[in-house]
Amino acid sequence: MAVAGGVRSRLHNFLEGADNGGGRRLVITDSKTSLAKLVVENAVIVFGRRGCCMCHVVNRLLLGHGVNPAVCEVDEEKEEAVLNELSIVNGGGIQFPAVFMGGKLFGGLDRVMSTHITGELVPILKEAGALWL
Amino acid sequence: MDFPSTQFVSSQTMATYEPIHQIGMWGENFKSISNPNISASVIVDVVNKLENESETTSHEMLASSSKHDQEASKPFDKIQRRLAQNREAARKSRLRKKAYVQQLENSRLKLIQLEQELERSRQQGLYVGGGLDTGHLGISGAVNSGIAAFELGYERWMEERNKQICELRSALNAQISDIELRILVESGMSHYFELFRMKSSVAKADVFYVMSGKWKTSAERFFSWIGGFRPSELLKVLVPQIDPLTDQQILDVCNLKQSCQQAEDALSQGMEKLRETVSATLASDQMGQGIYVPQVAMAMEKLEALVRFVNQADHLRQQTLQQMSYILTTRQAARGLLALGEYIQRLQALSTLWANHPRKPA
Numbered sequence: 445m446a447v448a449g450g451v452r453s454r455l456h457n458f459l460e461g462a463d464n465g466g467g468r469r470l471v472i473t474d475s476k477t478s479l480a481k482l483v484v485e486n487a488v489i490v491f492g493r494r495g496c497c498m499c500h501v502v503n504r505l506l507l508g509h510g511v512n513p514a515v516c517e518v519d520e521e522k523e524e525a526v527l528n529e530l531s532i533v534n535g536g537g538i539q540f541p542a543v544f545m546g547g548k549l550f551g552g553l554d555r556v557m558s559t560h561i562t563g564e565l566v567p568i569l570k571e572a573g574a575l576w577l
Numbered sequence: 578m579d580f581p582s583t584q585f586v587s588s589q590t591m592a593t594y595e596p597i598h599q600i601g602m603w604g605e606n607f608k609s610i611s612n613p614n615i616s617a618s619v620i621v622d623v624v625n626k627l628e629n630e631s632e633t634t635s636h637e638m639l640a641s642s643s644k645h646d647q648e649a650s651k652p653f654d655k656i657q658r659r660l661a662q663n664r665e666a667a668r669k670s671r672l673r674k675k676a677y678v679q680q681l682e683n684s685r686l687k688l689i690q691l692e693q694e695l696e697r698s699r700q701q702g703l704y705v706g707g708g709l710d711t712g713h714l715g716i717s718g719a720v721n722s723g724i725a726a727f728e729l730g731y732e733r734w735m736e737e738r739n740k741q742i743c744e745l746r747s748a749l750n751a752q753i754s755d756i757e758l759r760i761l762v763e764s765g766m767s768h769y770f771e772l773f774r775m776k777s778s779v780a781k782a783d784v785f786y787v788m789s790g791k792w793k794t795s796a797e798r799f800f801s802w803i804g805g806f807r808p809s810e811l812l813k814v815l816v817p818q819i820d821p822l823t824d825q826q827i828l829d830v831c832n833l834k835q836s837c838q839q840a841e842d843a844l845s846q847g848m849e850k851l852r853e854t855v856s857a858t859l860a861s862d863q864m865g866q867g868i869y870v871p872q873v874a875m876a877m878e879k880l881e882a883l884v885r886f887v888n889q890a891d892h893l894r895q896q897t898l899q900q901m902s903y904i905l906t907t908r909q910a911a912r913g914l915l916a917l918g919e920y921i922q923r924l925q926a927l928s929t930l931w932a933n934h935p936r937k938p939a
Contacts, residue, residue: 465846495854497882501847501889508839553889561836561896 465503467515479516479526480533483544487574488513491530492541493523498553499541505556506543509566511574513543546572695729723782730775731792734768741765742918745911759907765914766898773891776804780887787887794928797921803844803890808897809837811917818916819909829904833897840893848886855879 467490470482482489488506492499494517506513518526518540530538534549543550545568550556559565569575741764748761780787790798790805800806812834816822822830858876859869902910 497847497851497854498885498889500850501843504843504846505840508843553885554892557840557889557892558896560840561833561893561900563832563836 465500465515466507467503467513470514470516479529482514482516483530483533484547486514486544487511487546487572488569489516489544490514490541491516491518491526491538491544493517494519496541502541502543502553502556505560506569509569509575511569513574545569545574720782723779724786727775727779727786728792731772734772734775738768738918739922741768742915742922745915745918749908749911749915755907758911762902762907762910762914765911766902769898770895773895776891777888780804780884784883784887788883794925795931796924796928800924802841803848804887805890805894807837807841808894809834809841811920812837812897812901814920815913815916819905819913822909826904826909830901833900833904837893837897844886844889844893851879851882851886 470489488511490499490502490506490513492502492515499515499517503513503515516526523540527538527540530542530549536549538549539552541552543552543556550568556565559568566575741761745761745765748758776787786792787804790801793801800810812830816830816834855876858879859872861872861875862869901913905913
């Protein structure tokens with residue numbers, strides 16, 4: 445459950461089986477955790493239901509680009525609350541899995557897939573500060 | 578020269594043979610004219626021309642015959658024989674035409690009958706199933722009608738696709754303009770997008786049907802990945818058919834192939850995760866006690882994700898097609914589409930051949 449993005453913890457997560465697709469897992473331990481703060485603090489963050497397979501796909505795609513996304517797995521009970529708060533942050537409707545880049549909503553799996561194929565994803569990742577080179 | 582209008586017969590039964598019959602009558606008419614030499618040569622010229630022309634001779638040829646009057650005059654009875662032969666040919670042609678029209682009418686009636694039968698059986702699809710429980714009947718009926726509708730639509734889709742392949746082939750051989758070729762390419766692409774829409778619709782009714790690829794031939798199913806072809810595999814097959822490519826194009830296609838593979842891997846791993854999840858949910862409590870309804874219900878919920886996977890896979894296929902059309906020129910895209918269509922036709926031929934080839938006894 446490491447929140448830090450150090451290389452060692454990344455490797456640890458990966459070796460653990462990476463059952464969420466390989467990102468840094470963040471767990472919302474209390475309701476005071478500001479989602480808006482999480483969105484701003486992380487270059488790339490993925491919100492999704494716990495154990496969601498679509499989330500897994502998103503994470504694997506991002507990982508394939510060398511990005512280490514923060515992954516926020518939401519329990520079923522907290523799902524609605526999280527969705528509401530994220531909608532306020534975004535200023536509009538949100539669906540899981542939701543990917544935020546550079547503090548803004550990027551989209552869902554559809555958008556990640558399309559931009560991945562057209563090659564637009566990498567420049568956007570770089571711009572968001574998720575990738576260097 | 579002017580022909581008395583009273584000699585023209587109504588064209589109802591004569592159809593395209595007016596000139597010949599009118600000549601026959603005009604022949605009689607000319608006999609009464611005071612200067613037989615001129616009139617005879619005119620008739621001969623006209624008859625000679627008619628003999629060489631096809632059955633749909635037009636009137637304008639009669640008008641031009643007045644320019645030629647240097648022919649040697651033939652005996653009159655030879656002309657009469659020729660006229661009689663013409664009349665006979667005309668009559669035979671009329672009979673043939675009548676037979677052809679009759680055949681068309683029969684085919685049309687048959688077509689109407691078939692369409693009615695089809696409509697009836699499609700409606701019957703809504704009432705399939707022998708269960709007494711109307712609720713159960715309703716659901717399976719809806720699924721069956723969804724599948725039946727899809728299978729019908731797919732058959733039509735196939736016919737249209739085969740037609741497009743022929744059009745592409747002849748267009749590429751005939752060297753038509755790029756603009757016209759672009760239209761063919763665009764309609765070819767839209768046609769594939771139409772298939773993805775159809776699949777999405779039937780996936781809502783029965784996702785396992787789409788996953789099984791039952792509507793495809795056996796060889797196609799052999800290559801199936803989440804309800805269709807792997808985009809990267811198709812790229813490997815088709816790109817060598819589209820040579821020559823510029824260096825930039827080669828680079829772009831390589832990147833596209835790699836992106837496809839990454840996306841496919843991500844989806845495959847997601848599917849693997851789904852299998853694990855469903856499996857774990859089904860086995861989530863102590864087995865051996867016989868009560869498992871909650872587990873099965875929970876697993877059902879997880880399985881809903883399968884529809885999203887099918888849609889994502891088709892979305893990937895669509896994106897790949899789209900991206901290729903941006904990378905390639907119109908002509909290259911046309912060749913690509915043709916190669917794709919033919920590749921699938923060969924797979925289908927392979928399936929048929931396999932089904933029919935003699936097998937060694939077990």
